[in-house]
Amino acid sequence: MRPASGIGGQHQAGDLAELRQLSYLIRNAELNGQRDPASIARRGELQRGIRERSWHAGGFGIVLAPAGLAEVQAALGQSGQSLAAILSRDGQLIACVVRDTSVRLVRLGDAKAAVEAARRLSADLDTLAGRHLASRIDAVVRDSVRHQAAVLAAEIITPLLACIGDGGLVLTPPGTLAGVPWSLLPGLRHRPLTVSPTASVWLAAWRRRTAVPSAGQAGAPLLVAGPDLVHADPEVAEIAKVYPGGQQLTGKDATVDNTLRGLDGAPLAHLAAHGHHDRGNVLFSRLDLADGPLMAYDVQQLATAPGQVVLSSCDVGRTVVRPGEEVLGFSAALLYAGTATVIASVARVADDASVRVMTAYHRTLRAGAQPAEALAQAALDEPLSPFICFGSG
Numbered sequence: 001m002r003p004a005s006g007i008g009g010q011h012q013a014g015d016l017a018e019l020r021q022l023s024y025l026i027r028n029a030e031l032n033g034q035r036d037p038a039s040i041a042r043r044g045e046l047q048r049g050i051r052e053r054s055w056h057a058g059g060f061g062i063v064l065a066p067a068g069l070a071e072v073q074a075a076l077g078q079s080g081q082s083l084a085a086i087l088s089r090d091g092q093l094i095a096c097v098v099r100d101t102s103v104r105l106v107r108l109g110d111a112k113a114a115v116e117a118a119r120r121l122s123a124d125l126d127t128l129a130g131r132h133l134a135s136r137i138d139a140v141v142r143d144s145v146r147h148q149a150a151v152l153a154a155e156i157i158t159p160l161l162a163c164i165g166d167g168g169l170v171l172t173p174p175g176t177l178a179g180v181p182w183s184l185l186p187g188l189r190h191r192p193l194t195v196s197p198t199a200s201v202w203l204a205a206w207r208r209r210t211a212v213p214s215a216g217q218a219g220a221p222l223l224v225a226g227p228d229l230v231h232a233d234p235e236v237a238e239i240a241k242v243y244p245g246g247q248q249l250t251g252k253d254a255t256v257d258n259t260l261r262g263l264d265g266a267p268l269a270h271l272a273a274h275g276h277h278d279r280g281n282v283l284f285s286r287l288d289l290a291d292g293p294l295m296a297y298d299v300q301q302l303a304t305a306p307g308q309v310v311l312s313s314c315d316v317g318r319t320v321v322r323p324g325e326e327v328l329g330f331s332a333a334l335l336y337a338g339t340a341t342v343i344a345s346v347a348r349v350a351d352d353a354s355v356r357v358m359t360a361y362h363r364t365l366r367a368g369a370q371p372a373e374a375l376a377q378a379a380l381d382e383p384l385s386p387f388i389c390f391g392s393g
Contacts, residue, residue, distance in 0.1 A: 019046045019284075020256065020292035027288060031228065047284055067200040073100050075206050081168040081192075083199060084160055088174045093156060097163050098199070104163055109155030111176070117155070118180045121148035122347050125181065125386055129348035145384065149185050157187040168192035168372055168393065170202050179346045181386040183379060190380060192372035194393030201335065205392035209307065209340035222262035222306075225250040226273025226288050226313070231351040235272045235312065235358060242362045255291045256298065265304035270362070275313035275330070285330040287313060296333035305338030308371065311345070312358045331390050340392050341371045347386040357385050 022043045029036045076083055077100030085096045086108070093108035124145045127133075133141065156177075169191060171182060182188055182195060196202035221243050225232035233250055240246055249258050254273075263269050273287040273294075286293035299305075311331065331342045343361070345354075360378035365371065372393025379385040 015046050015049060016295075016297065019043060020295075022046070023286070024292035027293075065200070067203040069098070069103070072098055072199050072203055075203055076100050076170075079168065079206065081170055081194075082164040083170040083172070083202070084164060085172045085199060086156065086174060086177065088176065095156075095160055097160065099163075099165065106159055106163060108159050111174075114152055114155040115176050117148045117151040118177055121145060121152065121181065121184075122179060124148065125347035125349075125384060128384065129350050145184075152180065153186040153188075157185050161187055168194065168370075170194045170196060170199075170393075172196055172198050172202065181346050182388065183376065184384065184386070189383075190376055192370070192376050192389075192393060194372045194389050194391070196391060197332075197335075202392060205335065205340045208338065209392045220246045221268035221270060222246070222259075222266045223248045224254050224259050224262070224269070224271045224273060224289070226254055226271070227290055228288065229272065229274055229313070229351070231355050232272040235355045236270070238355070238359050239270055239362050242359075242366050252290050254289050256289050256294045259289060259294055260298060260301060263299075263306050263309075264302045266306040268308045268310075269306045270310040270312065270358070272312045272358075275311065285333075287311075287330075296330045299330075299333045299337050302337060305334070307339065308341040308343070309334050309339055310343040310358065310361070312354050313345075335391050342390040343371065343375060343387060344390065345386045346388055349386055353382050353385065357382050357387060361387075 022039045026036055026039050026043065029039075072083065076098060083098045084106075085098070087094045087096070088111040091111050093111050093114060095106045095108055097104045097106055124141050127141050128138070128145070169188070171193065173180065173195065178195075178197075183191075183193055194202065196205065223236045223240055223243070223246050225236040225248075236248060236250060240248055247262055249255075249262065259271070271287055273289060275287050276285060276293075284295050284297065286295045331344045334342050349357075357378050361374050364374035364377050369377065370393060372389040375387060375389050375393075379387065
């Protein structure tokens with residue numbers, strides 16, 4: 001079911017406007033090496049009030065019916081993919097592998113070992129991203145990246161290889177493994193890969209994506225460059241060469257209102273803006289824009305969700321898992337709102353690597369490749385790229 005709307009009435013709108021302004025002031029103070037305790041306290045108060053009122057808000061009345069096996073198999077056959085639904089039971093990982101003509105249960109490895117390797121891999125990638133480490137430390141961290149990726153592959157991927165074929169793969173992992181940079185793992189590198197919360201969510205997203213022209217071919221995209229990022233303007237300028245006539249929002253024009261208007265119903269949007277993943281209040285995860293943050297809450301205001309959103313900033317691909325295995329975060333908010341495909345990073349990524357991967361991605365997408373295929377090709381020369389295709393690839 002689509003989540004209840006967190007936006008309700010003038011009082012809520014006023015609080016959101018104040019919250020945006022406070023976040024802008026707090027961010028500017030931090031950039032100047034200062035701290036604004038009063039604004040930080042008021043921001044927390046506003047977030048609590050908005051969150052509590054959202055518990056009483058009405059829903060959208062949209063229910064996602066569980067997908068039938070035959071429906072999933074038919075879609076997998078048409079898309080040339082396999083689906084592996086990974087489950088954890090009594091410390092053991094198990095996969096239900098679905099192909100167009102078969103269903104198999106595959107015993108995987110140890111859940112605890114996989115979760116620990118995923119945690120360490122994420123920390124290692126964050127350490128490496130955009131930092132100039134001493135050569136010996138750099139070598140140690142890179143060795144750890146290779147080791148943790150090998151552990152994850154041994155526990156999860158290697159047992160699957162014999163039954164998933166050579167085509168694209170859809171993964172529906174348990175919440176504890178939702179943030180794994182799967183494309184780094186041996187056995188998955190260079191393979192078109194899509195991550196989705198459930199088979200039902202994947203099927204709904206696949207149907208939405210296939211019902212409209214390819215995002216790389218359908219109309220002018222929205223390209224947004226946020227503030228305080230050296231690479232954002234050059235990245236948007238380079239991607240704009242791929243899409244003549246695309247709408248560009250840079251500098252003072254890259255406001256929250258302008259971006260939301262551009263996002264509404266856009267076939268494709270690329271947002272190069274500094275991101276913040278808020279673990280305590282995931283719907284306040286946000287992107288910094290010229291006049292303040294665009295929050296996951298704001299996505300719920302859109303009348304029509306964008307078809308595909310590319311988030312080239314760090315952290316906003318991260319998620320938090322709530323009771324019931326509900327995965328929340330900025331990327332999840334877009335998927336719940338109806339966006340079919342979200343490209344986002346699940347770890348920090350160096351600015352220069354982001355520009356290279358994103359430019360290559362859009363060129364390949366524009367040439368007619370599907371999102372997961374385009375992302376796999378774009379990352380060929382970036383062995384530590386943590387970008388993932390969510391929803392439908």
